[in-house]
Amino acid sequence: MFATVSHEMEVKVPASKAWRLYSSLKLANVVLQKLSHLINKIDILEGDGGVGTVLRLQFPPGTPGFTYYKEKFTKIDDEKRAKEAEVIEGGYLDLGFTLYRVRFEVIEKSEDCCITKATIEYDLKEEAAANASIVSIQPLVLIMETAADYLTVNDED
Template identity: 35%
Template sequence: MWKQFSLVFFLLFGCYVGVNSHPQPLKHLTNELEVHAPASEVWEAFRNLGILRLAAQQNLIQSFQVLKGDGGVGTVVKIIFIPGNSSYTERFIEVDTKRRLEVAQGLKGDYLAIGCSVQIVTFEMVEKSQNSSIIKAGIAYAVKKGFEAKNPRPNIQLVAALSQLLKNFVEN
């Protein structure tokens, strides 16, 4: 009887803690870039790892390695930055072709290695007009407890550079 009571108590307590614990709020960094091309064209160039292939060809990153998947949800990619001494691994958690949206969660490296507990990168291609769109890119992140004073903040520059690279590719 006592064992059953203990089990029920711990299950209820665990549910209570899970429901009433508030994770740290995410901070957001954003970048928007207008492109003189339809959002569907921009998405086609971006999706299925297209932006990473383009970034490696243009030496924006050293290389990338697909650890799992084919560019859809669940794909895990390791990105090696120039000069090659650091890397970042992410998993695609949402790929929505209809909304032209990709969301990736950082798993290892980059700012996760120096104090961020969460790093989520989003890219969305939004139709502005028939021949114009906006690349909305962003990073959402949270800082680990104990690292607040160091204020580790992801750098939006690579995300902005990827957007610019995509814009140049599609417009030319």
């Protein structure tokens, strides 16, 4: 069972500025600082933020379903401003998912405005179809809102 879910948000900063955050490990730092109730620890196991980087995300006690997963950056396209990461261990894979991929995109709207888009693509074994209900775009929406707040208050360029 393959499905996708996505969300878009307008951000009043240039696409190049938003992409500098989304394409780097700095996004993980911003998430940890502002959303510790969502993710309480991120360890870099391999890499420097480029394709092949592996992160271990640990979730607060009481998070429904699982306590951690490892994800690997599988695509970072500076031209299209798209970044993809796939769960490679734990988390969703332990619940019958055969694929759980997150994609962030930054789309230029005007010189000083862009659209950030988050997409979840997943594939689930038929016998675990009931677990599709745990897939939620809401945590990514919170990350996008946090990133938008960070981008509009910080003048880094």
